[in-house]
Amino acid sequence: MSEALATLVIGNKNYSSWSLRPWLLMREFGIAFREEQLALDTPGFAERIGTLSPTRRVPALHDGGLVVWDSLAICEYVNDRWLHGRGWPERVDSRALARSAAAEMHSGFAALRSQLPMNSRRTPDSYRWDAAAQADIDRVQQLWCELRKRHADEGEFLCGRFGIVDAMFAPVVIRFDGYGVQSDETCMQYMQAINALPGMREWRDAATREPEVIEGSEKRG
Ligand SMILES: N[C@@H](CCC(=O)N[C@@H](CS)C(=O)NCC(=O)O)C(=O)O
Incomplete structure (x- = not known):
């Protein structure tokens, strides 16, 4: 059975600078993922975010049962999980x-x-x-x-x-x-x-x- 794709919860692409970081890393390294976008400062955001992110902020990455929050922590997780260290320089x-x-x-x-x-x-x-x-x-x-x-x-x-x-x-x-x-x-x-x-x-x-x-x-x- 194939593994379910991880889901990256992000905000508006126009405004959410924190969301861009792990999204770009995953895209550039060719990692397949789903994205769930919540528009910031909307009632929809307030309704959904509590179930998706413990800090009520984006980005958050869902992988299997695991939730990883905070842009840098997500980048580190991506590096460990899929990149085998290639997210950082070799030297x-x-x-x-x-x-x-x-x-x-x-x-x-x-x-x-x-x-x-x-x-x-x-x-x-x-x-x-x-x-x-x-x-x-x-x-x-x-x-x-x-x-x-x-x-x-x-x-x-x-x-x-x-x-x-x-x-x-x-x-x-x-x-x-x-x-x-x-x-x-x-x-x-x-x-x-x-x-x-x-x-x-x-x-x-x-x-x-x-x-x-x-x-x-x-x-x-
Ligand atoms: N230090 C966090 C900051 C995350 C953050 O501030 N995200 C903003 C959007 S760019 C947010 O979710 N704001 C929603 C709110 O505060 O209600 C990270 O690196 O992920």
């Missing part, structure tokens, strides 16, 4: 750096998150953010440049080939695009590599077609 030094960067993304950059929320439909305009958000942007770009320089001969992603660390930063690429954040050549090339991923194109295409509008996220700018 121990690169693996440590990839994990440091992923953890920094997961727990930091509060000003960037709140002032430049992900919105794939957005195009740059006159909206400007404060110095705290700019400091977050500078730090992200410094991190990207350092990792790209170190792994320049190994591939076009942060630590060479695409992995969990890139999935963690993929929503930042959508933010930088949408708000017109100035980037140097190295960061631009990295952003192009992320945007060229088939999974990223699929996510962004679907995001632009979604009808839901969340006022707080659209109004900014």
